[in-house]
Amino acid sequence: MAHHDALFPGRVIGGTALVLGPLVWLTGLLLRHLAQRSATFSAEQVDWFARQPFAAASQLAVYLANPALTTAGYACFAAGAILLCPAVVTLAQIVAVHSPKLAFVAGTLVVVGLFSRLYWAGVDQTAFELVGRLGLDEATETVMDAYVDISYGPWRVPITAAFGLYIGTLVLAIGAYRSGVFGTGRLLLFLLSGTLWTGVLKESTFASVVTSAALCPVFVPLGIRVLRNAVPELRIRGPHASGREPLKILSW
Numbered sequence: 381m382a383h384h385d386a387l388f389p390g391r392v393i394g395g396t397a398l399v400l401g402p403l404v405w406l407t408g409l410l411l412r413h414l415a416q417r418s419a420t421f422s423a424e425q426v427d428w429f430a431r432q433p434f435a436a437a438s439q440l441a442v443y444l445a446n447p448a449l450t451t452a453g454y455a456c457f458a459a460g461a462i463l464l465c466p467a468v469v470t471l472a473q474i475v476a477v478h479s480p481k482l483a484f485v486a487g488t489l490v491v492v493g494l495f496s497r498l499y500w501a502g503v504d505q506t507a508f509e510l511v512g513r514l515g516l517d518e519a520t521e522t523v524m525d526a527y528v529d530i531s532y533g534p535w536r537v538p539i540t541a542a543f544g545l546y547i548g549t550l551v552l553a554i555g556a557y558r559s560g561v562f563g564t565g566r567l568l569l570f571l572l573s574g575t576l577w578t579g580v581l582k583e584s585t586f587a588s589v590v591t592s593a594a595l596c597p598v599f600v601p602l603g604i605r606v607l608r609n610a611v612p613e614l615r616i617r618g619p620h621a622s623g624r625e626p627l628k629i630l631s632w
Contacts, residue, residue, distance in 0.1 A: 387473060391606055391614070394470030398603025401467040402573075402595040405460025409592045411453030412584035419445035434527055436507070436581035437520050443508050444516050453584070454504055461497035467599060468494070468552070470606060470614075475555040477613040482555030489548025496533075496542040496578060503530050503580045523581070531580045542578040549574030561613070562598070563632040569594040 389397065419442045421429070429438040443450040472487030510519035523530070532539045553570045556562040562570060573595035576588060605611050 387614075389466040389469055391609060393466055394473075395603045395606035397463050397465075397467040398470055398599045398606060400603075401460055401463035402592070402599045403460075404456050404463055406589070406592045406596060408453050408455070408457030408460050409584045409589050411449055411456060413453075413586065413589055415446045415449040415453055416442050416584065418449065421445075432524070434524070434581070435583035436523050436527055439504075439581040439583065440507060440511050440516060440520050440523065444511055447508070451508070454501065454508075458498060458501035461494050461501070465491050465494050467603070471556065471561075471599075471602070472552065474561055474602075474611060474613045475552065475559050478559035479555040482551055482558070486548045486550075486552035486555055489544035490552060491544075491548075492541050493543070493545030493548055493578075496538040496545070499533055499538040500531075500578070500580050507581060527580065539578075545578065546574060559613075561602075565632040566598045570598050573598070 416438075421441065425441070429435075429441070432438070439450075468487055468490045472483040475486075476483035507519065507523050510522060513519075514522065549571065553562065553567050553574070556570070557564070557567045572591055576591050582588075602611070606614065
């Protein structure tokens with residue numbers, strides 16, 4: 381029987397990513413939400429933001445009002461996306477013991493989808509730099525005029541990859557439930573976490589914070605178990621692996 385430490389990303393890295401990934405991800409969205417709440421705008425500005433087709437204009441104004449907190453939020457959000465990659469790979473390895481095809485396909489789709497988050501993080505940072513160099517009005521006009529093109533990316537690769545997040549989350553959730561890794565409670569929370577918006581300069585609402593928080597009770601306890609080497613699926617490989625829990629309608 382092969383030990384999980386010999387498999388990518390390894391017990392320590394995989395377990396740590398499962399613990400830190402959702403927490404850093406949540407921190408990023410929370411800081412972004414707090415930055416928005418701390419910004420003071422006139423009634424005319426608020427009305428103008430509401431009439432815009434995208435939240436980019438308000439996000440650039442929030443950055444100008446509170447650049448440090450906004451930058452910290454976007455940075456933690458990007459770091460969370462990076463950490464979630466090995467976390468998802470580790471979850472897929474656990475699920476693969478009982479549902480290998482679902483795990484391999486779903487894990488790949490989710491990781492590919494997370495790559496799109498990093499593309500948008502680069503666009504977000506570029507837009508913030510424009511505010512400092514061109515001023516808010518000119519930067520907003522530039523970003524809004526090109527918003528669709530910069531959101532979709534070259535050859536629409538980023539926006540296409542982003543669909544992997546939604547499809548992969550659904551498939552991985554089904555595999556985790558079928559294999560007994562998730563009960564119905566964790567299944568629903570995992571699915572909820574996978575509904576978070578994708579794109580450039582998105583507004584972090586209270587609902588966004590709740591959506592990202594749903595991943596914490598799913599991944600953090602699992603990560604602790606992985607670090608303690610207490611996940612049998614990671615120690616047992618092959619078609620004869622045991623440990624599948626019976627499916628229950630109501631379970632954690």
